[in-house]
Amino acid sequence: MNRMSADLITQDELIEELNGLMAEELEASLRYFALSIMVVQPTEAFSELLREVVGETMEHAGWVAKEIRELGGEPKINVKLSSTAVPMTTEEAVAEILIVETAALECYKDLLGRCSHFDESSGVKRFLAKQVEEEEHHVSEFRDLCHGLGIDPDA
Numbered sequence: 001m002n003r004m005s006a007d008l009i010t011q012d013e014l015i016e017e018l019n020g021l022m023a024e025e026l027e028a029s030l031r032y033f034a035l036s037i038m039v040v041q042p043t044e045a046f047s048e049l050l051r052e053v054v055g056e057t058m059e060h061a062g063w064v065a066k067e068i069r070e071l072g073g074e075p076k077i078n079v080k081l082s083s084t085a086v087p088m089t090t091e092e093a094v095a096e097i098l099i100v101e102t103a104a105l106e107c108y109k110d111l112l113g114r115c116s117h118f119d120e121s122s123g124v125k126r127f128l129a130k131q132v133e134e135e136e137h138h139v140s141e142f143r144d145l146c147h148g149l150g151i152d153p154d155a
C-alpha cells in the first residue's frame with residue numbers, strides 16, 4: 001500500500017493502531033469492572049447498563065483482534081491498569097465512563113479518517129465505520145443515563 005500523505009496510514013501503522021485500540025477496549029472493560037465494585041449503592045439502571053457494556057467492550061476487543069489478523073498482523077495484548085477500589089457514587093462513575101466512551105468514539109473516528117484512501121469496500125473501513133456506530137450508541141446510552149440521574153453530561 002502506498003503512503004499518500006502524512007495523515008494517511010500504511011498497513012503496518014494501521015495494525016499498530018488497531019493493537020492500541022484493542023488494548024484500550026480491554027482497559028475500558030477492566031476499568032468498568034473496577035467501577036462496578038467501587039460504586040456504593042448503585043442504581044439498578046446503572047448496574048444493568050454497566051454489566052452490558054463490560055461484555056460489549058470485551059467483545060469489541062475481540063472484533064479488533066480479528067481485524068488485525070485479517071490484515072495479516074498479530075494481535076498483541078499490552079494492557080496497563082491498576083486501580084484502588086475507592087468508594088464512589090453512581091454519578092461519579094457514569095461521568096468517568098462517559099469520558100472513556102467519548103475517547104473511544106474519537107479514536108475510531110480518527111482512525112477511520114486516516115483510512116480515507118482505502119477502497120470503500122475495504123473490510124477494515126467497514127469495520128471502523130461500524131465501531132463508530134457502536135461507540136456512538138454507548139455514548140448516547142450513558143448520556144441518557146446522566147439525564148436520568150439529573151447530571152448534565154456536558155458540564
Ligand SMILES: [Fe+2]
Nearest residue numbers: 101104135138
Ligand atoms: Fe464503548
